[in-house]
Amino acid sequence: MKIGVFICHCGENIGRTVDCVRVAKACSFFPNVVHSVEYKYMCSDPGQNMIKQAIKDLKLDGVVVGSCSPHMHEKTFRKAVSDAGVNPFLCEIANLREHVSWVHDDKEVATDKAIDLMRFAVEKVKRNAPLKTIQVPVTKRTLVIGGGIAGIQAALDVANAGYEVVLVEKEPSIGGHMSQLSETFPTLDCSQCILTPRMVEVYQHPKIKLMTYSEVEKVEGFIGNFKVTIRKKARFVDDTLCSGCGDCAIKCPIKKKALSEFDEKLAFRSAIYVPFPQAVPNIPVIDKEVCTYFKNGKCSMCVKVCGRNAIKFDQQDEFISEDIGAIIVATGYKLYTIDKKPEASEIKGYGEYGYGKYKDVVDGLQFERIASASGPTSGEFQRPSDGKTPKKIVFIQCVGSRDESKGFSYCSKICCMYTAKHAMLYKHKVHDGEAYVFYMDIRAGGKMYEEFVRRAIEEDGVKYIRGRVSRIYEEDGKYIVKGEDTLAGVPIQIDADMVVLATAMVAQTDAPKLAQTIGMPYDNYGFYSEVHPKLRPVESSTGGVFLAGACNSPRDIPDSVAMASAAAAKALVLFGSDMLEREPTIAFVNENLCAGCFYCKKVCAYNAIEVKQIKDKNGNVIKEVAFVNSGLCQGCGTCNATCPSKAIELIGYTDEQIYAEIAALM
Amino acid sequence: MENKTFEPKIIAFVCNWCTYTGADLAGTSRMKYEPNVRLIKLPCTGRIDPVMILKAFEKGADGVLVSGCHPGDCHYNAGNFHARRRWIMFHKLLDFVGIDENRLHFSWVSASEGKKFVDVINGFVNKVKAKGPFEKYEKINKEFVING
Numbered sequence: 157m158k159i160g161v162f163i164c165h166c167g168e169n170i171g172r173t174v175d176c177v178r179v180a181k182a183c184s185f186f187p188n189v190v191h192s193v194e195y196k197y198m199c200s201d202p203g204q205n206m207i208k209q210a211i212k213d214l215k216l217d218g219v220v221v222g223s224c225s226p227h228m229h230e231k232t233f234r235k236a237v238s239d240a241g242v243n244p245f246l247c248e249i250a251n252l253r254e255h256v257s258w259v260h261d262d263k264e265v266a267t268d269k270a271i272d273l274m275r276f277a278v279e280k281v282k283r284n285a286p287l288k289t290i291q292v293p294v295t296k297r298t299l300v301i302g303g304g305i306a307g308i309q310a311a312l313d314v315a316n317a318g319y320e321v322v323l324v325e326k327e328p329s330i331g332g333h334m335s336q337l338s339e340t341f342p343t344l345d346c347s348q349c350i351l352t353p354r355m356v357e358v359y360q361h362p363k364i365k366l367m368t369y370s371e372v373e374k375v376e377g378f379i380g381n382f383k384v385t386i387r388k389k390a391r392f393v394d395d396t397l398c399s400g401c402g403d404c405a406i407k408c409p410i411k412k413k414a415l416s417e418f419d420e421k422l423a424f425r426s427a428i429y430v431p432f433p434q435a436v437p438n439i440p441v442i443d444k445e446v447c448t449y450f451k452n453g454k455c456s457m458c459v460k461v462c463g464r465n466a467i468k469f470d471q472q473d474e475f476i477s478e479d480i481g482a483i484i485v486a487t488g489y490k491l492y493t494i495d496k497k498p499e500a501s502e503i504k505g506y507g508e509y510g511y512g513k514y515k516d517v518v519d520g521l522q523f524e525r526i527a528s529a530s531g532p533t534s535g536e537f538q539r540p541s542d543g544k545t546p547k548k549i550v551f552i553q554c555v556g557s558r559d560e561s562k563g564f565s566y567c568s569k570i571c572c573m574y575t576a577k578h579a580m581l582y583k584h585k586v587h588d589g590e591a592y593v594f595y596m597d598i599r600a601g602g603k604m605y606e607e608f609v610r611r612a613i614e615e616d617g618v619k620y621i622r623g624r625v626s627r628i629y630e631e632d633g634k635y636i637v638k639g640e641d642t643l644a645g646v647p648i649q650i651d652a653d654m655v656v657l658a659t660a661m662v663a664q665t666d667a668p669k670l671a672q673t674i675g676m677p678y679d680n681y682g683f684y685s686e687v688h689p690k691l692r693p694v695e696s697s698t699g700g701v702f703l704a705g706a707c708n709s710p711r712d713i714p715d716s717v718a719m720a721s722a723a724a725a726k727a728l729v730l731f732g733s734d735m736l737e738r739e740p741t742i743a744f745v746n747e748n749l750c751a752g753c754f755y756c757k758k759v760c761a762y763n764a765i766e767v768k769q770i771k772d773k774n775g776n777v778i779k780e781v782a783f784v785n786s787g788l789c790q791g792c793g794t795c796n797a798t799c800p801s802k803a804i805e806l807i808g809y810t811d812e813q814i815y816a817e818i819a820a821l822m
Numbered sequence: 823m824e825n826k827t828f829e830p831k832i833i834a835f836v837c838n839w840c841t842y843t844g845a846d847l848a849g850t851s852r853m854k855y856e857p858n859v860r861l862i863k864l865p866c867t868g869r870i871d872p873v874m875i876l877k878a879f880e881k882g883a884d885g886v887l888v889s890g891c892h893p894g895d896c897h898y899n900a901g902n903f904h905a906r907r908r909w910i911m912f913h914k915l916l917d918f919v920g921i922d923e924n925r926l927h928f929s930w931v932s933a934s935e936g937k938k939f940v941d942v943i944n945g946f947v948n949k950v951k952a953k954g955p956f957e958k959y960e961k962i963n964k965e966f967v968i969n970g
Contacts, residue, residue, distance in 0.1 A: 225849070227842075251846075258852050259848060259940075675896070675898075677839065697933070761898055761901070762898075762899075792866040
């Protein structure tokens, strides 16, 4: 084998701490290496041409590139090698940037490590086999998880391109958090007015199968070929019979037992209920926890009033299986709760703000409901405790955000804007009211955002105070907010009627569970991880799984919508061809060695191992051996490590290759 | 101290999806860590055959690190559980063949845990440094060459 070695300086990123010339020189002495050079930018056009030219001139049949992480440019270099006529799987990458130059300071030590890594890669490539990618068919159907604005947008985009969509929403209605909002910044559009037509469009779209009050239970398979099991939770209402008249909810005798989730627990709802009047679908659900029938069987008022016999107390959860090619995850966020009781709080430490203790200390979404025309106060500013109009409201930003000691290190991004909006809406309705905002910095990056905040300050007279609040306590019917004005350098005290906390946006509580169901990565906060923060922001590293909206990180409506359209575009790219190429690094059975113990079959998570019968010429079965279904095998290699006779091997990561790498350490 | 200039050689078997990517993140975040560890990338910790670990010691490694996705987070659903089970069985064997269990470290590092990767590496390198070089197998090898 004739191997060519190519060391990239990555501008100065590698060259600064790794002596690339010395690495190239050292590599030239490795057995089988016939060509070893370094270059400033190996991934650039001239760099790639160097590789191609060397392959042609020297008839190389193996290439090792010392560069950035293979997760970055493995594809690029494999393609270059392939263009020059060498099998792309005879190209290996040694990670000299992320694993060497960026993490070590000492040039000598870093260079030595780089040479070691190059030796590993050379030893591995010598034992690589030329491989062909596997072709698998693509199911051109998309699953969208989450029916908030991001999920709605993604579903509509894919469906409008002509492909079928299954939209799964765990709540009884689609709409998500956007349907709860009063008006949206910076245009002050009524949120429901712009959202509900979209919700109806989803409902009526012939290509969209809407499944509300449903959750994804199981995801099997892989890109282009997922099999998804969806649990359709029992509503106790037959959705094919219900006409959405609403009589059941009106007549339901349970009036004050359950707090409305939609109104953020500021109002009550009945036991049989539609979350809000514009809900899609307009079909109620029965809350088993409070319904008298489910408690003691004594009430069935809803059955009596329903003219269509749609109430079905015996309804069970259903499991529905769908064949899916691409998954778009748009499960959104929640606001984190800072209850006064430590056991109820997710994060301890904000007890001094009295959330949960004082009725008039509310969070951002609760204030949205108070400000909303569809809310419990019909848009009149009344404080929850006594219904009086608050004359002085204090808004506190960054409660949990940008606060490593008590909350999260990240910025929740939307709070500066919605706080300005809250204060503005309040001032528009309560002209003699005073609005104070405690802030750390005002982050108003976005089209017309900064102008919006300036308007709140300059035109509406909202008073901004740069500083943190140390404590809130009740005294003579007022909430005493003690804080600091850091610009004036003085302590400050405001006797407020109401306090609004801009609490951090956090991942959904069950976000890790869904990630584990799908098999995709998530970060320490529970937000789903993208492959690359800049260049592949809407793709999960699990093939065929795309991300949209605030499930990835805090973001506002326009960003979520843009991301949803991008995710839809990614799904459509997948549907652009009938067949899909997959990495050929899968397991392979040496039938001569296989004893037919089928331990491999037991450990395989994909049911990829099948039983193959070996027959003699008379058709009698001589023995049974394992057989790998190449369409199902994902190449984890668990079978390889399990096989007692080493009859099954993971191509690309064979024992021989790994032992050669280990031996190369010396 | 005799170990003052001793720089251990450590081989790490890591999975492609979690720990390798976590190491990439440590790089992208420009975190600094001890340079003694050489990563061998595998698709999954489920691919790790205990013999590989013995082989690493035989070839002169002073320590071996195994790291993959957190339980439940495996890209391949369950590979890391198999790895964990094997480890439970295997560490007794390690003791039997005369390798100090502390020279093998098993950890979970996810793709977002660049900082944890650094801590694991630094912690383990220091631990192995304190232990000194692993010479037992080399001695056996030498004896084997001389006698046989």
